[in-house]
Amino acid sequence: MIYFDQAASSHPKPSEVGEAMIQALNDIGSNPGRGSHRLARKAADIVTDTRERASRLFGCSDPQKAMFFSNATEALNQAIKGLSWSQGDHVIATVFEHNSIRRPLEYVKRTYGVSVTYIDWDGDTAAFERNIREAVNSNTRLIAMTHASNLTGDVLPVEQAVTIASEHDIPVLLDASQTAGHLPINMRDMGVDMLVFPGHKGLFGPQGTGMLLVEGTVELEPILHGGTGSFSEEPENPQKWPEKFESGTLNTPGIAGLNAALAVYEAEENKNVPRETMLCQSLLDSLRDIDGVTCYGPDECQLPIVAFNILNIPSQEIAMILDSHYDIAVRAGLHCAPLAHQFLETTNQGIVRVSLSKYNTKEEVKYFLQSIQEIVSAYKMM
Structure with a gap:
């Protein structure tokens, strides 16, 4: 079969990805952060190495703020629902948002009385910038936008949105589901506060992997609670990043595959x-x-x-x-x-x-x- 559905999930994968997953599954098989024995340490090393590589590739200053999720959708939910919302708060997004942004926004809209403005994009950068400026008000708490449309491939003018956001001290959440692996992304250089990407699209990693990278002082509360392998005596999730947001057993084979995919991408000479x-x-x-x-x-x-x-x-x-x-x-x-x-x-x-x-x-x-x-x-x- 000719596979022309790469924007949904890339296929085939580099051989390194499957090999890394099989090794993690068959040779290690242990739970990272849930023991001090040799195999648990090897599993933890895979997780740590992947955090560091992702942070290095995408310009996140603190690898401890590079967190793993089952997919980009889950990571976007954490980024949006984890913020502190109050009635009357306002969010700016675009008409090209995937439901992975739109539905969490509609949830906070319904639950907390937040309003959402969806900005049109027709290729006119000046109009896009003007519309965002007109939409910003004193209650705007977030600009959440896709880096590129999963439907048409339009790359949106993130730079203009970030400039406006910085003028008003508004955090920016960028969904890089279609651009990670295709376009260079550096959170620090771009001024992006939260970046989300899946492993299984342009990065050629496995399904069941996604990450949320946080830059700066954005405060989030976890949307999932449970065992974290540390601070077990506490009734609440630990406040330490990343454990605060990673309750339950991590997908170590998937993370190993993602790490291998990131390594292949990192080794590419031309990313443009x-x-x-x-x-x-x-x-x-x-x-x-x-x-x-x-x-x-x-x-x-x-x-x-x-x-x-x-x-x-x-x-x-x-x-x-x-x-x-x-x-x-x-x-x-x-x-x-x-x-x-x-x-x-x-x-x-x-x-x-x-x-x-x-x-x-x-x-x-x-x-x-x-x-x-x-x-x-x-x-x-x-």
């Missing part, structure tokens, strides 16, 4: 404009030349994502045809981003999303384009 983004540009340019195809998102690929529709055909139908007749895997539907579809006026049809990785080839793209041309021709004959 990967070849898969350039390959995606070729795909996008050719799709635009097919009569009956409508493309969405930026004219120039910023990430290896292309979003499109064919005539007025439901996107799920196109995906099913690509799967069953051409052996091509793509994603279709609403992509957990309903506000983005409302903005693009594609809620009823959905969108077909193609996403590539460094393992995809020119030959695969050529075959995909031939398939689309055949599908369009067939529908036009009906």
